[in-house]
Amino acid sequence: MAEAPDLVFFDLRTVHDNFDRALLEDDDVDIKAYLEAYNELYKFFQLMGSVFSFVSSDLKQKIDVLNDLVIKNDNYQSIKTMIDYEKENKLLEKSDYTNGARTLLRLHRGLDFIREFLRQLGELKETDKTSNCCQDAYQKTLSKHHPWVIRKAAVVAMYTMPTREVLFKKVCGENVQRNVDILPKMLEVTADIFNRTHNLYELHNLHTLP
Secondary structure (H helix, E strand, O other), rough: OOOOOOOOOOHHHHHHHHHHHEEOHHOOOHHHHHHHHHHEEEEEEEHHHHHHHHHHHHHHHHHHHHHHHHOOHHHHHHHHHHHHHHHHHHOOOOOOOHHHHHHHHHHHHHHHHHHHHHHHOEEEEEOOEEHHHHHHHHHOOOOHHOEEEEEEEEHHHHHOOOOOHHHHHHHHHOHHHHHHHHHHHHHHHHHHHHHHHHHHHHHHOOOOOO
């Protein structure tokens, strides 16, 4: 897995700060800040290379779709305003319309996987292989949304993953300790973001959007 020369390294502080900024009053979530945090997480997948293609293949497209909606429509400033707008205008029922709620749901499911993987990663020793915890995180989260062919390919690809030490150096460069130090706080604020989003989708019965 060669490093992509045009990528700067992954920074958990950026993820933490943007997710923290995304926490609004009334248990709402700012979509623009959410997407800025997710852009950094996407960088992690890119730096890892093809091993994470099962989750990264369409993440960038989903991020771009939502960014476009945020820029062009004031109703997409937060998750609450987005859902209210799309429900009032019956956009959720339109199968031929790329609505924001359906698009964000895909990112939400991906976030469930990456936060669980990073949580388990933080508990490993330097010389521990990361493949087992990645497979476990996947089985607990994203696998339930994937067909058998993708699940099988993903689990097989994870066998090639390196030790914790090598992985952190690959994605963080010289800033490994900086990322390790902020990881607990990043996981805490990410859990807040995930739970808020999850609850809003549950409230409006949107978890089963096709």
